[in-house]
């Protein structure tokens with residue numbers, strides 16, 4: 001039985017230029033139909049859900065829904081599932097969609113963790129990103145959520161934000177901007193901070209802006225300096241660095257996301273939501289009309305299904321687990337695979353990219369910024385390929 005639940009709300013105020021998630025503009029009629037479908041899917045999935053340890057309402061922008069609609073979703077969960085009394089119940093919020101009164105109502109309905117997409121505390125950067133809020137909105141949102149009584153607030157920040165081409169060689173300016181956002185974020189004292197590197201994904205307006213030369217990405221060296229600056233500044237303020245991009249005050253690590261990195265089972269409800277349980281990964285129909293139609297016809301909206309082989313399971317264990325700063329417990333690997341990995345681990349250690357502490361294999365400080373490349377080398381070694 002699954003103890004971790006994700007609910008997807010695919011509506012946004014407007015599309016940010018870097019976003020490649022499936023999200024659509026909010027329309028109250030379609031949102032109403034979608035919520036009804038979500039409540040029905042909650043009921044249809046009753047058989048696979050055990051006591052819920054975490055619930056994560058993500059998007060899109062879930063707080064674009066009214067407090068009444070969100071309370072209705074939580075009630076549907078209570079009617080169908082058992083929720084642990086100390087369950088972590090998170091909702092993602094956009095600064096423009098959260099007032100003190102709304103936050104208080106969400107708290108009353110059972111939400112106890114708010115994750116606010118701030119991204120930057122510099123207006124010019126927020127305009128470049130195409131966000132619907134400004135720095136003042138962001139600061140006000142965190143303060144509102146705090147005064148409403150939330151004791152667990154997370155904020156997202158983005159570094160490596162592009163600039164108009166004529167400013168891109170001013171490295172000092174870029175680093176100073178990032179320091180400013182971090183400093184302002186620290187003043188808000190959130191329990192949890194995620195710092196994400198901006199990657200221009202294909203088929204986004206940002207990708208086109210870079211291709212056309214309207215915007216330029218910071219240099220790799222600047223991005224890496226920003227990454228370490230973020231980690232070091234937050235650690236200095238007693239935040240614990242527990243995953244490549246995530247830090248928290250002690251005891252406030254995101255339990256829901258830790259379950260993903262621990263390769264735990266979860267159920268995803270809603271258009272495009274993914275699930276992992278019973279040895280398979282599945283994905284719901286992405287298109288909201290298809291999703292609603294399936295549910296209204298009493299059909300599971302599953303559009304993709306993949307049974308995980310033993311080899312795939314092992315690879316997942318490594319590439320998800322090594323995202324955690326504690327790394328992976330090598331004791332949990334079959335002996336044969338540990339032997340295969342030995343050479344790659346020694347080679348990566350000699351370059352200072354990984355280290356073995358007791359039974360644990362983890363990325364070093366130097367390895368963190370190169371995590372993708374390092375993890376690929378470890379995975380290749382499982383197939384008997386030598387790391388380059």
Ligand code: SF4
Nearest residue numbers: 012015016019059060
């Ligand atoms: S608010 Fe989030 S999900 Fe919506 S468009 Fe912006 S980045 Fe994408």
